Amino acid sequence: MAGIDEILIGMDALEFLQHRGFPALRSEAARQPQEAIDAAQEIGFPVALKISSPDILHKTEVKGVLVDLRDEAEVKEGFERLWTEVISLRPEARIEEVVVQEMGRGREVIIGATHDTQFGPVIMFGLGGIFVEVLQDVSFRVIPIEGKDAQEMIRELRGFPILSGARGGEVNLEAIGALLLRVSSLVNNSPDIREMDLNPVFVNAKGCAISDARIRMKG
Amino acid sequence: MGYLAKLPRVFRPESVMVIGASNNPDKLGYHVMKSLVKGGYPGRIFPINPNSSVVWDLPAFPDLDKVSGDVDLAIIAVPAQVVPGVLEGCHRKGVQGIVLITAGFSEIEDPAGGSLQERVRKMADAWSLPIIGPNTFGFVDLNTSLNASFTPEFSLLSKGGIALVSQSGGFCHLSGFRALDENVGFSKIIGLGNRCNMDFPDILPYLADDPDTRVIALYIEGMDEPRRLLDAARKVRGRKPIVAYKAGRGESGDSASRFHTGSLAGRYEIYRGAFRQGGILEVGDTEELLDTAKALDTLAPLQGNRVAVLSSQAGPGMIACDVCEAHGLCLVDFSPTIQERINELLPPLAIRTNPVDMGPAWYNPGAIIGIMEAVIEDPGIDGVVFLAMYASANIALAGEMRKYFEEREPLTKPLTACFSAPSPIWSEDVKVMDRKKGMVFLPTPERAARTMGNLWSLTRLLS
Numbered sequence: 240m241a242g243i244d245e246i247l248i249g250m251d252a253l254e255f256l257q258h259r260g261f262p263a264l265r266s267e268a269a270r271q272p273q274e275a276i277d278a279a280q281e282i283g284f285p286v287a288l289k290i291s292s293p294d295i296l297h298k299t300e301v302k303g304v305l306v307d308l309r310d311e312a313e314v315k316e317g318f319e320r321l322w323t324e325v326i327s328l329r330p331e332a333r334i335e336e337v338v339v340q341e342m343g344r345g346r347e348v349i350i351g352a353t354h355d356t357q358f359g360p361v362i363m364f365g366l367g368g369i370f371v372e373v374l375q376d377v378s379f380r381v382i383p384i385e386g387k388d389a390q391e392m393i394r395e396l397r398g399f400p401i402l403s404g405a406r407g408g409e410v411n412l413e414a415i416g417a418l419l420l421r422v423s424s425l426v427n428n429s430p431d432i433r434e435m436d437l438n439p440v441f442v443n444a445k446g447c448a449i450s451d452a453r454i455r456m457k458g
Numbered sequence: 459m460g461y462l463a464k465l466p467r468v469f470r471p472e473s474v475m476v477i478g479a480s481n482n483p484d485k486l487g488y489h490v491m492k493s494l495v496k497g498g499y500p501g502r503i504f505p506i507n508p509n510s511s512v513v514w515d516l517p518a519f520p521d522l523d524k525v526s527g528d529v530d531l532a533i534i535a536v537p538a539q540v541v542p543g544v545l546e547g548c549h550r551k552g553v554q555g556i557v558l559i560t561a562g563f564s565e566i567e568d569p570a571g572g573s574l575q576e577r578v579r580k581m582a583d584a585w586s587l588p589i590i591g592p593n594t595f596g597f598v599d600l601n602t603s604l605n606a607s608f609t610p611e612f613s614l615l616s617k618g619g620i621a622l623v624s625q626s627g628g629f630c631h632l633s634g635f636r637a638l639d640e641n642v643g644f645s646k647i648i649g650l651g652n653r654c655n656m657d658f659p660d661i662l663p664y665l666a667d668d669p670d671t672r673v674i675a676l677y678i679e680g681m682d683e684p685r686r687l688l689d690a691a692r693k694v695r696g697r698k699p700i701v702a703y704k705a706g707r708g709e710s711g712d713s714a715s716r717f718h719t720g721s722l723a724g725r726y727e728i729y730r731g732a733f734r735q736g737g738i739l740e741v742g743d744t745e746e747l748l749d750t751a752k753a754l755d756t757l758a759p760l761q762g763n764r765v766a767v768l769s770s771q772a773g774p775g776m777i778a779c780d781v782c783e784a785h786g787l788c789l790v791d792f793s794p795t796i797q798e799r800i801n802e803l804l805p806p807l808a809i810r811t812n813p814v815d816m817g818p819a820w821y822n823p824g825a826i827i828g829i830m831e832a833v834i835e836d837p838g839i840d841g842v843v844f845l846a847m848y849a850s851a852n853i854a855l856a857g858e859m860r861k862y863f864e865e866r867e868p869l870t871k872p873l874t875a876c877f878s879a880p881s882p883i884w885s886e887d888v889k890v891m892d893r894k895k896g897m898v899f900l901p902t903p904e905r906a907a908r909t910m911g912n913l914w915s916l917t918r919l920l921s
Contacts, residue, residue, distance in 0.1 A: 357684050358728050379731035381688060388735055395734075 243458040244433060249291030249338050252452035256437075261421060262414075263449040264343055264441065268336040275318040276311050278339035285309045287340045288317050289451065290325050294332040298451075301328045307342060314339070343450045345443025346402060346410055350419060352382065352426045352435040360426050364392045364419060366401060367439045374398070383427045389416035402442070414446040431457045460586035461655065465664040468555030468588060469599050469646065471530030472501045474606065475522060475553070477544050478535035479505030479513045486559055487535040489608040490596070491516075497598075497605035497613035504529060522547045530554045533596065533606055538562035541592070542577060549585045556582070557606050558591035564652050565593050579654050588660075594651030595627035600644055601670045607649070611635075618643015618893065619672030619755040621665045623658060625650050626705075629677045633744055640901065641892050642752045645670035657681065659690035666694040675751040676702040676738070680725075684732060691736030699754045699916055700738045703747045704729050739916045749898075749905050750912045756893045757872035760913035762840035764790045766833045767813035767907070769845040770820065770852060774876070775813045778843045778907040785911025786918075787841075789813055796836040803828045820851045823858035834871060841872045841910050845903050848879030856887035869896030872913055874906040 247255055250268040257263050267278035268291070279286045290303035298304045302324050305317045318337060325334060347367030355361045358381050365377035378392040393399065393415055402410050418440065426432050434455040441448050474494060478487035487507075491514040494503050505513035508520045519525050522532075522544070532553045534544055538560050548556060563575035575592065582589050590597060596607030600617040612634055620643065624630045627649040634647055645668065650656060658676060665671045674694070681687060691700055707726035733740045741747045765787045769775030779789055789812045792800065800810050803825040808815035814833075819825035826846075833839055846855055856877060875897055877888050892899040900906045 355725065355728055357680075357682065357725060358732065359685060361728050361731070377727065379728045380735055381685065381728065381732045384735070388731075391734060392731070 245456045245458055246293060247452075247454040247456065248293060249289075249336060249451075252454050253338075253449065255454060256449060256452055259421075259425060261449060262418070262447060263452075265341040267339045269318065269339050270336050272315045272318045275337060275339050276314050279308070279311070279314045282339060282341050285342050286314065287342055288314070288321055289338045289340065290321055290334060291336045291338050292325070292329075292332045292334045295325070295329060296453075301325050301332075340450065343439070343441030343448060345441045345447075347439035347450075348402075348415065348442055348447075349377075350422055350435075350437040350440060352422050352432070354433055362392075362419060362423050362426070364396070364415075366396060366398045370396075370398045370401075380423075382423045384420065384423045386416060386420065389419040389423075392419060409444055410442040411444055411446050415440075415442055418447055433457055461588045461660060462663055464554045464586070464588055465661075467530045468590075469597075469604070469664075469668075470602050471554070471604070473504065473527065473529050473531070474499065474501060474604070475504040475506060475525060475529045475532045475548075475551075476513075476535070477506045477522060477532060477548075479507050479518060481510060481513055485535070486608045489610065490533055490535055490559065490606075493596075493598075493605035493607050493610040493613065496610050498603045499605065500603060501530075502527070522551055525551065528552060531557065531606065533557045533559065535559045535608070538571070538574060538592075541574070542581065545578060545581055545587070549581075549587060553587070555588040556590065557594065557596045558589050558651075558654065559594060559596055559608060560591070561593040563592045563654075575652060575654060582655050588656050589654045590648065590656050591651040592654060593627075594649040595630060597646060597648040598644075599646045599670075601646075609634075611638075612647060614638060615647070616641065616643040618645065618752075619670065620644045620675055620751045621668065621671040621673070622647045622675045622677070622751075623650060623661055623665070624648070624677040625653070625658075625679045626677060627651065629744075633677075633748055636744065637748060640748065640752075641889060641899075642748050643755065643893060645672075653681075657683075657686070659683075659686040662687075662690040662694055662700075666697050672698060673751045673754040674698055674700045675747055676700065677747070678702055678704045678729075679706045684729065688732045688736045691733075691738050695737040696920060699920075700736075701741055701747060701750050701754065701912075701916075702733055702738045703741050703744065704733075734919065737920050739912060739919060741912065745905065746908065746912070749900055749909045752893065752900075753872065753874060753898050753909045753913060754916070756896065756898055757874075757913065758868075758870050758896050760841045760872050760910065760917050762917075763787050763914050764839055765841045765843060765910060766792070766836070766839045767843045767845070768816060768826075768830055768833060769813060769903075770816050770826065770849075770855070771845070771847050772808065772815045772817065774845045774847060774903040775815060778845060778903040779813050781904050781907035782843065782911060785908065785914060787907075787911055787914055790838060792833065793836050793838050796832050796838075799832040800829050803832075820849065823852070823855045826855060827859060827862050830873075834869060834873070839871070841874075841913065843903075843906050843910055844873055844875040844897075845906065846875075846877050848877075848883055853883065856884035856891075860887040860890055863891055863895045863897070866895065868894075871896075872910065873897045874909045875899045876901065876903050876906040878902075 269275035480487035
């Protein structure tokens with residue numbers, strides 16, 4: 240496969256990151272309803288189920304994410320519904336597995352890294368959902384960053400009050416900063432990584448955990 | 459590469475050669491000669507022109523090999539296709555640097571322009587010959603009275619500590635002429651043009667060492683290797699403030715959404731981040747670049763964010779407060795002893811706390827000056843925004859202020875002022891005070907307040 244980029248998604252991406260010390264939500268892969276139930280019992284209810292397909296970039300558009308499943312019956316029914324609905328909406332998509340995951344708690348943020356044609360490796364931070372998609376409220380830095388840069392990236396978002404305590408719980412800003420530094424350092428030291436997209440990352444008062452990730456590796 | 463060592467001679471040359479010097483006003487070489495001669499350049503000028511023996515009343519040479527003696531700087535204004543040959547001649551002559559005004563290189567649609575520039579760059583690199591341009595208006599150095607450009611009026615600019623480095627000649631003209639109206643002073647204005655081998659990061663180290671330059675102002679459109687600018691700025695960091703205005707932001711809107719699909723187009727967003735990483739203060743328009751640079755050139759640094767707004771009328775004071783607060787400045791209470799002094803100077807007819815409405819003291823310039831003096835001495839105040847709109851009743855204010863400042867030591871805290879009056883009322887007094895004794899005067903309360911805000915942004919950026 241030399242020359243063709245490899246894209247890690249789902250469990251592959253989460254495990255890649257966990258092996259390198261990144262914090263992620265507890266996750267297991269399942270291909271059968273019973274596997275999903277076993278995984279959910281091991282993780283502890285409630286759980287989320289997410290479809291994992293290299294052909295599906297935006298899972299929510301194909302109803303590929305179910306959250307807050309509270310018992311075995313909900314997981315079993317959810318697993319079957321997920322698989323059928325996604326196939327009916329996107330019959331051509333290759334579905335590899337369903338990720339069973341502990342429920343993320345807190346605010347959703349996005350961390351990205353890519354290679355800019357002019358600047359080389361750069362890192363991006365933003366708040367999840369409409370903040371990135373509609374308001375384009377994101378901050379960038381050139382990799383590598385320092386601790387001060389990481390905290391400025393967080394604080395210069397217009398939506399920063401959402402993280403700092405307005406309307407809801409405060410989140411652990413040091414933990415976000417540490418994760419930004421970890422991404423910067425990984426990309427800086429791994430020329431094979433062309434792009435990383437940690438989306439979403441859940442942050443709360445205790446810390447942060449990656450819920451989903453996509454990593455493009457040089458082939 | 460040896461470029462840097464040559465730059466002091468390029469900006470302080472003992473002799474200048476003009477290739478393409480002309481007596482014909484339809485040629486750029488005419489205007490270059492006019493700039494040098496009318497600008498009062500004190501060194502030797504060698505016009506090169508194969509058809510005239512006298513150009514601008516100076517003996518001219520048919521070709522550059524005929525010039526006797528050393529030449530430090532060559533200004534080239536001949537057609538693009540003959541430039542390589544001219545450069546060879548300059549190298550033979552031991553020229554230290556080039557201003558290449560000629561256009562028709564990488565900026566044109568025809569790819570031949572790009573290859574010609576590449577050829578020129580390779581020649582210059584081999585000789586470590588710094589080239590400003592091509593496709594530039596040139597540069598002006600106000601301290602050496604050297605106007606190495608095709609615009610003689612740049613010599614009218616006042617001398618100051620701002621080095622403006624611009625990718626666009628048009629921007630140099632825009633801001634240079636604004637600066638004439640608004641009393642902004644420069645050490646140099648340099649048009650980088652196509653940046654053959656002198657790009658922003660190449661010129662920054664020189665300006666960091668240049669004793670005439672206290673502030674570096676950049677106008678940037680786009681760069682091939684912006685990371686070099688970041689590295690260069692980090693080296694200058696803490697030595698001289700750098701302020702930048704970045705144009706060409708159009709793609710920014712896409713950046714975030716495109717990120718999802720894997721292609722990041724929003725370079726402007728990255729520039730913004732990179733500026734902060736490099737300790738470069740970013741501004742959003744021409745006026746802001748000039749105002750901020752003017753303040754950084756002249757004022758004491760703003761050590762904290764506690765400011766006072768003193769205004770002869772309530773409305774402009776309120777406007778200034780809004781702008782201050784939007785920039786993270788705080789209008790704090792005065793220390794009790796300072797507040798007492800203000801209360802003694804101002805009858806209780808208006809607000810005497812911060813922001814102070816000094817309206818009741820219109821007929822008494824001494825009281826207004828006393829209030830300002832007290833507030834400057836307040837250890838709890840880091841900077842002052844001082845506003846006065848002319849009314850017939852306060853006509854004596856500017857003159858009395860001028861007398862007061864003639865006597866006193868420079869302010870150790872920054873003061874930005876807006877004095878608005880129909881010319882010529884107050885004009886001369888304001889002009890005498892502006893950029894002296896630690897004050898700058900700006901045309902509106904918003905700009906006076908925004909400039910104070912930018913001083914604070916820079917303090918935070920470099921902390």
